[in-house]
Amino acid sequence: MAIKTPYLTVDGIIKIFDEKDRFRGIVLIERKNEPLGLALPGGFVDVGERVEDALKREMKEETSLEVEIIKLLGVYSDPRRDPRFHTASCVFVCRATGEPVGMDDAKEAKIYALEEIPFERLVFDHAEILHDFIEGM
Amino acid sequence: MAIKTPYLTVDGIIKIFDEKDRFRGIVLIERKNEPLGLALPGGFVDVGERVEDALKREMKEETSLEVEIIKLLGVYSDPRRDPRFHTASCVFVCRATGEPVGMDDAKEAKIYALEEIPFERLVFDHAEILHDFIEGM
Numbered sequence: 503m504a505i506k507t508p509y510l511t512v513d514g515i516i517k518i519f520d521e522k523d524r525f526r527g528i529v530l531i532e533r534k535n536e537p538l539g540l541a542l543p544g545g546f547v548d549v550g551e552r553v554e555d556a557l558k559r560e561m562k563e564e565t566s567l568e569v570e571i572i573k574l575l576g577v578y579s580d581p582r583r584d585p586r587f588h589t590a591s592c593v594f595v596c597r598a599t600g601e602p603v604g605m606d607d608a609k610e611a612k613i614y615a616l617e618e619i620p621f622e623r624l625v626f627d628h629a630e631i632l633h634d635f636i637e638g639m
Numbered sequence: 640m641a642i643k644t645p646y647l648t649v650d651g652i653i654k655i656f657d658e659k660d661r662f663r664g665i666v667l668i669e670r671k672n673e674p675l676g677l678a679l680p681g682g683f684v685d686v687g688e689r690v691e692d693a694l695k696r697e698m699k700e701e702t703s704l705e706v707e708i709i710k711l712l713g714v715y716s717d718p719r720r721d722p723r724f725h726t727a728s729c730v731f732v733c734r735a736t737g738e739p740v741g742m743d744d745a746k747e748a749k750i751y752a753l754e755e756i757p758f759e760r761l762v763f764d765h766a767e768i769l770h771d772f773i774e775g776m
Contacts (some may be wrong), residue, residue: 507647507684510727547644549725553716576711577729579690588686590647592714592727 508579508588512557513544513628515635516569517597518613527615528632529565529598530624531608537585539625542632543608544591553592565602565611572596575635583627593631645716645725649694650681650765652772653706654734655750664752665769666702666735667761668745674722676762679769680745681728690729702739702748709733712772720764730768 516529530540543564547556554571561569572595579590604611614620616636621629653666667677680701684693691708698706709732716727741748751757753773758766 505646505683506686508686508688509642510644510647546642547716547727549643549645550718551645551716552718553714553727574711574713577690577714579684579688581687581689590684590690590729 508590510547511544511589511591512547512553512560513542513591513593514557514561514569515542515575515593515595516561516565516567517595519597519599527613529602529611530614531564531604532610533625534607534609537625540620540623541625542628557594563606564604564608566605567598567600567602569596569598578627578631580627595635645727647684648681648726648728649684649690649697650679650728650730651694651698651706652679652712652730652732653698653702653704654732656734656736664750666739666748667751668701668741669747670762671744671746674762677757677760678762679765680748694731698733700743701741701745703742704735704737704739706733706735715764715768717764732772
């Protein structure tokens with residue numbers, strides 16, 4: 503039997519806190535590859551890897567941050583969410599301190615205060631995800 | 640680029656209510672295929688299908704019930720959770736009325752009051768999932 507299911511991915515909403523534990527904003531990356539634009543950091547889950555471990559690995563690879571998971575926000579699986587193929591993403595809210603540094607698929611990684619998020623520049627369904635996150639805060 | 644990710648599945652904790660909206664119990668199926676034993680109804684997500692639609696389709700196929708989704712309980716992705724290959728399961732809590740009838744991969748589908756669940760007969764990580772569900776009730 504040849505089983506085919508959507509590709510499994512993870513994305514992280516990283517809440518950055520300063521040394522006095524004040525919330526500064528969340529991290530968005532400028533993508534190096536198509537589709538170009540701003541995005542939440544994230545990537546594919548490897549076979550043999552738990553989604554929580556994939557999340558921590560991808561956050562480290564793309565933003566250089568060590569994150570602590572707060573909760574699962576949801577699973578986003580609309581077949582049209584990625585123009586390349588069908589992906590289903592486990593989106594986690596997590597926290598970190600320090601400054602992000604863009605690496606790997608991220609040309610740049612920057613902190614955005616919630617009121618400064620340029621929603622119109624977000625790719626995939628990341629604007630919808632961030633609206634859900636802000637509504638649930 | 641050949642992308643390989645875990646197989647994506649869904650499982651449902653179906654809460655059954657009677658005609659007076661009293662909670663009767665949850666549905667477990669007797670599996671027809673290996674691994675044999677009791678399990679939550681569930682199955683693979685198809686490419687092109689949202690996880691919520693896969694959940695409703697699988698519940699219908701295996702228990703004949705039309706379910707309404709209440710919430711996502713979590714994503715279970717331990718690589719050892721399925722002895723056959725690596726699966727990641729989106730587990731939903733849902734509700735339905737009526738009597739389940741086992742079909743497809745389910746030899747039988749029955750309602751179990753929470754205090755009657757035979758945890759030792761559950762396959763995969765379904766005992767862990769049901770403990771998480773009961774703790775969060």
